[in-house]
Structures are given as C-alpha cells and as structure tokens.
Amino acid sequence: xxxxxxxxLTQPTEAMREAxxxxxxxxxxxxxxxxxxxxxxxxxxxxxASNLTGKEAALFCNSGTMANYISLLSYCKRGDKVLLSxxxxxxxxxxxxxxxxxxGLIPVFYEENNYGIPDLNSIEQIIDSEDIKxxxxxxxxxxxxxxxxxxxxxxxxxxxxxxxxxxxxxxxARIFNASVALNNSLKELCMPVDSLTFCLSKGLGAPVGSxxxxxxxxxxxxxSVRKLLGGNMRQSxxxxxxxxxxxxxxxxxxxxxxxxxxxLTEKLRLNSLVTIDLNKVQTNIIxxxxxxxxxxxxxxxxxxxxxxxxxxxxxxSCIRLTMxxxxxxxxxxxxxxxxxxxxxxxx
Ligand SMILES: *Cc1c(COP(=O)(O)O)cnc(C)c1O
Numbered sequence: 001x002x003x004x005x006x007x008x009l010t011q012p013t014e015a016m017r018e019a020x021x022x023x024x025x026x027x028x029x030x031x032x033x034x035x036x037x038x039x040x041x042x043x044x045x046x047x048x049a050s051n052l053t054g055k056e057a058a059l060f061c062n063s064g065t066m067a068n069y070i071s072l073l074s075y076c077k078r079g080d081k082v083l084l085s086x087x088x089x090x091x092x093x094x095x096x097x098x099x100x101x102x103x104g105l106i107p108v109f110y111e112e113n114n115y116g117i118p119d120l121n122s123i124e125q126i127i128d129s130e131d132i133k134x135x136x137x138x139x140x141x142x143x144x145x146x147x148x149x150x151x152x153x154x155x156x157x158x159x160x161x162x163x164x165x166x167x168x169x170x171x172x173a174r175i176f177n178a179s180v181a182l183n184n185s186l187k188e189l190c191m192p193v194d195s196l197t198f199c200l201s202k203g204l205g206a207p208v209g210s211x212x213x214x215x216x217x218x219x220x221x222x223x224s225v226r227k228l229l230g231g232n233m234r235q236s237x238x239x240x241x242x243x244x245x246x247x248x249x250x251x252x253x254x255x256x257x258x259x260x261x262x263x264l265t266e267k268l269r270l271n272s273l274v275t276i277d278l279n280k281v282q283t284n285i286i287x288x289x290x291x292x293x294x295x296x297x298x299x300x301x302x303x304x305x306x307x308x309x310x311x312x313x314x315x316x317s318c319i320r321l322t323m324x325x326x327x328x329x330x331x332x333x334x335x336x337x338x339x340x341x342x343x344x345x346x347x
Contacts, residue, residue, distance in 0.1 A: 001305075001308055001309070001310055002308060002309050002310070002327070002331045002334055002335045002338070003310040004309065004310060004311055004312075004320075004321040004322050004323070004327070004335060005310050005311060005312040005320075005322065006202075006312060006322050006324075007174075007202040007203040007257070007284060007322050007323070007324040008201055008202055009324060009326065010201075010202070010203070010204075010205040010324045010325050010326055011205075011326055012205065012206065012207045012242055013205060013245070013325075015245050016205070016206060016207070016241075016242035016245045016246065017242075019241040019242060019244065019245045020238050020239070020241045020242050022241070023041045023237045023238050023240070023241035024040050024041055024237060025039050025040070025041060025235035025236075025237035025238060026038040026039040026040055026235065026237065027039065027234050027235065028042045028060070028232065028233055028234060028235070028236045028237070029227075029232035029233065029234055031223070035220060035223075037060075037223075039234075039235060039236055039237040039240070040237065041237030041238075041240045041241050041244070042060050042236050042237050042240040044240070044244060045058075045060055045211075045240040045241075045243050045244050045247075046058040046059060046060055046211065048244055048247055049198075049211040049213055049247070050213055052186050052187070052247065053186055053187065053190040053196065053198075053213040054186075054187035054190055054191060055190065055195070055196075055213040055214050055215070056214070056215050056216045056219070057213070057214065057215070057216045057218075057219035057220075058211045058212065058213040058214075058219065059211065059212045059213075059219050059222050059223055059226060060209060060210075060211055060233075060236065060240055060243075061197075061209065061210050061211065061212060061226060061231055062208060062209065062210075062231060062233065063199075063201075063208075063209075063210055064089075064171075064173045064197060064198075064199040064201075064210040065093075065094050066210070066226075066229065066231050067197035067210040067211065067212045068089075068090050068094060068097075068171055068197055069094070069096065069097060069103070069225075069229060070212055070222045070225045070226050070229065070231065071169055071195055071197055071212055071214075071222065072090070072097050072103070072105060072134065072136075072169075073097075073103060073225045073228075073229075074218060074221040074222045074225050075133055075134040075167055075169070076103075076105050076133045076134060078103065078104035078105070079104060079105075079106065080105055080106065080133040081105070081106045081107075081108050081130055081131060081132050081133060082097070082098075082105050082106065082107055082108065082132070082133065082134055082136060083108045083109075083110055083123065083126055083127065083130075083132045083134070083135045083136065084107060084108075084109065084110070084135075084136035084138075085109065085110065085112055085116060085118065085136070085137075085138055085141070086107075086109040086112075087112075087116065087141070087143040087144065088136060088138045088141075088143075088171065089138060089142050089143070089171060089173065090136060090138075090171060091107055092143060108126060108130060108132060110122045110123045110126060114144070114277075115141075115144055115147040115279065115280065116138065116141030116143070116144035116147050116149070117147075117149055117150075117153055118137065118149070118153070118157060120153075120156050120157065120160065123135065123157060123160060124160055127160075127164050127166055128164075132166055133166070133167075134166065134167050134168075134169050135157070135161055135166055135167070135168050135169065136169050136170070136171060137149060137154070137157065137168070137169070137170045137171070137193065138170070138171045138172075138173075139154075139170055139171075139172055139174075139175055139178050139189070140173075140174045140175070140177050140178045140181075140282070140283050140285075142173070142174070142285075143314060143315075144280065145277075145280035145281070145282075145285050145286070145287035145314075145320070146174065146177065146280070146281075146282060146283035146284060146285030147280055147282050147283075148177075148178040148181050148182050148282050148283065149178070150182060151182065151184050151188055151189060151192075154189065154192040154193070155192050157192065158191075158192030158193065161194075167194045167195070168192065168193045168194050169193060169194065169195050169196065170190070170193040170195070170196040170197075171196070171197055172189075172190070172196040172197060172198040173197065173198060173199045173202060173210070174198075174199070174202060174203065174283065174284075175189060175190070175196065175198045176198065176203065176204060176250050176254055177203060177254055177257075177258070177283040177284055178283070179251075180250075180251055180254045180255055180258060180283075181258060181282050181283050190213070194214055194215065194218070195212065195213060195214030195215070195218055196212075196213050196214070197210055197211065197212050197213075198210060198211055198213075200242075200243040200246050200247070202324075203253065203254050203257055203284055203324055203325070204243075204246040204247065204250055204253065204254075205246050205253065205324070205325050206239070206242040206243045206245070206246040207239060207242055208239040208242075209239055209240065209242075209243050253325060254283075254284070256325070257283075257284040257323045257324055257325065258283055258284055258323075260284075260323040260327060260329075260332055261281060261283070261284050261285070261286060261323045262281070263329075263332055264286060264321065264323070264332050264335060264336055265278070265281050265286055267332070267333065267336035267340075268288075268336055268339060268340065268343075269340045269343065269344075270343065271343065271347055272292060273290070273292040273293040273343075273346070273347050274288060274289070274290055274292070274293055274343045274346075274347070275288075275289045275292070276288055276289065277289070284322055284323045284324065285320055285321070285322050285323075286320070286321040286322075286323075287314060287318050287319070287320055288311075288318065288319050288320075288321065288339075289317060289318050290317050290318065290319070291316075291317035291318070293317075293346055293347070295317075295346060296316060296317065297313035297314070297315065297316060297317055297318060297319050298313055300313070300319055300342075301313050301319065303342060304319075304338065304339070304342060307338045307341075307342065308334075308338060309335055309338045309339065321335070
C-alpha cells in the first residue's frame with residue numbers, strides 16, 4: 001500500500017529515536033520558580049521554538065488540536081466571537097470550540113479567495129461591526145490544498161488588527177512548509193501575528209507534539225489552560241527530544257517533500273474530467289478534483305485503496321495526495337501509475 005493520506009504518517013527517524021532514548025527528563029506538569037516546566041528537554045524545545053518563531057515564549061502540547069484549543073481559550077470565554085476561515089481546520093475538523101455544550105464560542109467568517117487568502121475588506125467590515133475577540137489565520141491552508149498566505153497579506157492583516165486592537169492568531173500547523181515554499185524565514189512569517197501554533201508531528205516527522213508560541217503573558221495563560229484541559233504531561237521530554245531533532249533540518253526535509261509533490265504532479269495524466277489546479281500545488285499537498293467525472297470522492301477513495309493507493313477525501317469530489325519523508329521515488333512512480341490507470345478507466 002502506498003499511503004498518501006497525510007504527512008502525519010511519517011515515522012520517527014533513527015536520530016529521533018536515539019534522542020528520545022537519551023533525553024534528560026523531569027516533571028513538566030510542575031513549574032519551577034520561573035514559571036516554566038521542570039522537564040529540561042521540554043524547556044529546551046520550547047526555547048528553540050520561541051527563537052525560531054521570534055516569540056517570547058512557547059508551550060509544548062500533545063497535539064495541534066489541543067494547541068489551537070488552548071490558544072482560543074486563552075483569548076476567549078463562552079459566547080465570544082472568533083473571526084476565521086469557514087474552511088479552517090479549527091472550524092471544520094476540530095469543532096469543539098464552537099459546540100454549545102463545549103467551549104461555546106461563536107464563529108464569524110471572513111470572505112476569502114479560492115486559495116484561502118483572506119479578504120482584507122471583509123475582515124475590516126466585520127471587525128467594525130461586531131465584537132471580535134480574536135482573528136484566526138491558517139497557514140498553510142489545509143482545506144485549500146496546502147496554499148500559503150504570503151507575507152505582504154499577513155502584514156496587511158496585522159496592521160489592521162493592531163489598529164483595531166484585536167489579537168491575531170495563526171494556526172500554523174504547516175507554517176514550516178509555508179516558510180520553505182515562500183522562501184521567507186519562519187520569523188518573518190510569524191512576526192505579523194501575536195501568537196501561533198505549529199505541529200511537529202506532520203512533515204517535520206516527530207511522533208507527537210505541537211507548540212503554542214506568543215508573548216510571555218499569553219503563554220503563562222496558555223499554560224494554565226493546558227492544565228485545565230488535562231494537557232499537562234509529565235516526563236514529556238521523551239517526546240520533546242524527537243521534536244528538537246525534527247526542527248534541526250526542517251528546511252532540507254520539507255524542500256524534499258515539495259520536490260516530490262511537483263514530481264508526482266508532473267507524472268499525472270489528467271483530462272477534462274479529472275483536474276488539478278496547479279496554482280494550489282504550493283507545498284506538499286496535491287488536490288485532485290473529480291467533480292466533472294461525476295464520481296464521488298468516497299467511492300474514489302475505496303477504488304484507489306483496492307488498487308494499492310490510500311488517499312484522503314477532502315470534500316464531495318476532491319481527494320488529497322500528501323507527500324512526506326517516507327515516500328520514495330519508486331512509490332511516487334507507482335502512485336502515478338495507479339492514478340493514471342484509474343483516470344483512464346473512468347474517462
Ligand atoms: C493537522 C492540523 C491541525 C491539528 O493537528 P493535530 O496534531 O492532528 O491535532 C490543526 N490545524 C491544521 C491546519 C492542521 O492541518
């Protein structure tokens with residue numbers, strides 16, 4: 001089986017396993033007099049993350065979902081309004097923030113183009129007429145196919161948010177992919193936002209973990225919310241050690257994934273029924289659109305699975321192919337062959 005469902009499928013490398021084995025650990029659920037957790041390896045990872053993103057502090061969490069929850073709950077309480085993308089991971093996949101019986105926040109959506117780039121005028125209109133507690137961005141944007149929000153757009157939104165004194169948050173689960181694709185440093189891309197989260201467990205290849213990054217006061221709040229949600233971990237330096245290793249060579253690692261993505265895209269033989277919007281292929285994700293073929297994506301998922309290729313359905317008629325470290329050239333050729341045969345048969 002060639003499994004292209006997600007970059008969360010990455011297996012930890014030998015170097016990560018070695019680092020985990022040797023990690024010096026402590027009880028991260030307890031804080032020392034400086035207010036940081038007592039696990040030295042977690043603290044080293046948090047320091048590394050805050051330096052990379054140019055933020056004052058960082059907090060290690062067990063998942064991107066948890067990191068996003070912690071961020072939202074650090075800014076908002078029940079009934080507060082959150083301005084975000086209607087196709088955001090937070091709204092579409094995570095859901096809990098907006099469930100009445102859970103966190104009870106109210107979603108408000110800005111307009112965006114076909115690539116998930118928020119419309120500045122729409123944001124301005126909304127924040128002028130509604131009491132918005134936090135503005136959320138997603139970079140890269142998962143449901144739009146791993147598209148990047150460019151630096152100038154981030155800066156424009158940032159100026160607006162500063163002018164209106166509304167915090168700007170970024171779900172940067174794949175912000176490292178954006179940094180590589182846009183050729184901007186991570187710091188540059190994080191500068192416009194007040195806080196962000198990113199995942200170690202996707203293309204970066206670590207087995208577990210995400211970070212929340214932001215101002216010290218925000219991270220202190222986030223630390224207490226993490227505890228409330230049951231997110232405190234104990235000798236979590238064991239997993240943080242793999243995270244540190246994952247961050248060492250991220251640029252090389254992800255450039256390779258993006259190269260493989262272009263390679264697979266070029267090998268596909270598409271037609272008028274099965275298409276790819278090449279402008280969406282910016283990072284490690286390919287979205288294949290079958291809408292003109294009339295075949296539904298859950299059927300396509302099953303058909304391809306039977307032929308040895310696992311893909312992920314994104315909506316009614318689109319599937320996603322995702323590249324990551326463990327996929328080799330031979331598998332890319334095989335995946336292309338399986339897809340091309342299938343496209344030929346249904347056309
Ligand atoms: C994967 C993802 C998350 C959640 O991360 P998990 O570690 O799977 O909980 C959040 N936001 C985006 C955009 C993602 O792609």
